[in-house]
Amino acid sequence: MNQATAAIALGSNLGNSLETLQAAVQQIGASPGFRLTNQSHWYRTQAVGPPQPSYINGCLLLQTHHPPSQILQRLLDIELQFGRVRQQHWGPRTLDLDLLLYDQVVMETPALTLPHPRLHERAFVLVPLAEILPTWVHPILGTQAAEEEGLPNPGLTQRQSWTIAQLRQAIDCTGVERLPPRLEAT
Numbered sequence: 200m201n202q203a204t205a206a207i208a209l210g211s212n213l214g215n216s217l218e219t220l221q222a223a224v225q226q227i228g229a230s231p232g233f234r235l236t237n238q239s240h241w242y243r244t245q246a247v248g249p250p251q252p253s254y255i256n257g258c259l260l261l262q263t264h265h266p267p268s269q270i271l272q273r274l275l276d277i278e279l280q281f282g283r284v285r286q287q288h289w290g291p292r293t294l295d296l297d298l299l300l301y302d303q304v305v306m307e308t309p310a311l312t313l314p315h316p317r318l319h320e321r322a323f324v325l326v327p328l329a330e331i332l333p334t335w336v337h338p339i340l341g342t343q344a345a346e347e348e349g350l351p352n353p354g355l356t357q358r359q360s361w362t363i364a365q366l367r368q369a370i371d372c373t374g375v376e377r378l379p380p381r382l383e384a385t
């Protein structure tokens with residue numbers, strides 16, 4: 200059966216974040232039909248949004264035959280399992296899992312937008328994602344359709360297409376610090 204590539208962003212800034220994130224990776228990898236193929240390092244990142252503690256962020260890649268809606272549902276279930284409660288918009292959380300992309304699929308429903316609509320502007324996503332998927336081309340940015348919809352072109356010059364590595368180069372990535380590997384084993 201044909202498998203799709205999906206990328207997932209993980210973040211946490213409440214509780215023992217590293218432990219939670221590592222347990223979440225295990226849960227995702229152990230989910231039927233999800234094959235974990237790559238994982239970024241973990242990064243300590245300055246919080247975007249209201250004042251709150253810094254986050255730990257990372258990304259991973261899956262091969263899967265599940266459709267995007269089922270992947271999102273599994274991610275929401277795992278968030279709940281780790282005690283995620285939605286309170287403040289962009290506020291602190293024990294675990295946040297976002298589906299960043301699914302092959303070149305472009306979709307928008309009330310429950311799911313692909314690619315993730317803020318992927319291209321977030322250093323805490325682009326830095327880890329560029330480690331594991333630098334050559335993926337954003338299916339909307341830089342295209343005619345994006346301009347017609349008023350989507351921002353993230354660089355000063357016009358491009359026909361944007362890879363993850365190019366998007367990462369185009370934004371300010373200060374405040375995103377790779378954690379030393381020894382911390383990953385704790």
Ligand SMILES: Nc1ncnc2c1ncn2[C@@H]1O[C@H](COP(=O)(O)OP(=O)(O)OP(=O)(O)O)[C@@H](O)[C@H]1O
Pocket residue numbers: 271285288289290295296297298299309310311312313314315316317
């Ligand atoms: N690509 C996506 N990945 C994850 N959730 C998505 C996506 N597109 C839409 N959603 C919807 O967004 C809802 C709210 O997500 P959430 O509370 O995690 O947002 P947030 O993390 O506060 O903000 P942001 O979306 O900017 O990261 C989810 O219940 C989900 O239905």
Ligand SMILES: Nc1nc2c(c(=O)[nH]1)N=C(CO)CN2
Pocket residue numbers: 209210211244245246247248253254256289290295323
């Ligand atoms: N550094 C950082 N900031 C955030 C994050 C996150 O994962 N990392 N998630 C948010 C809500 O999705 C809001 N702000």
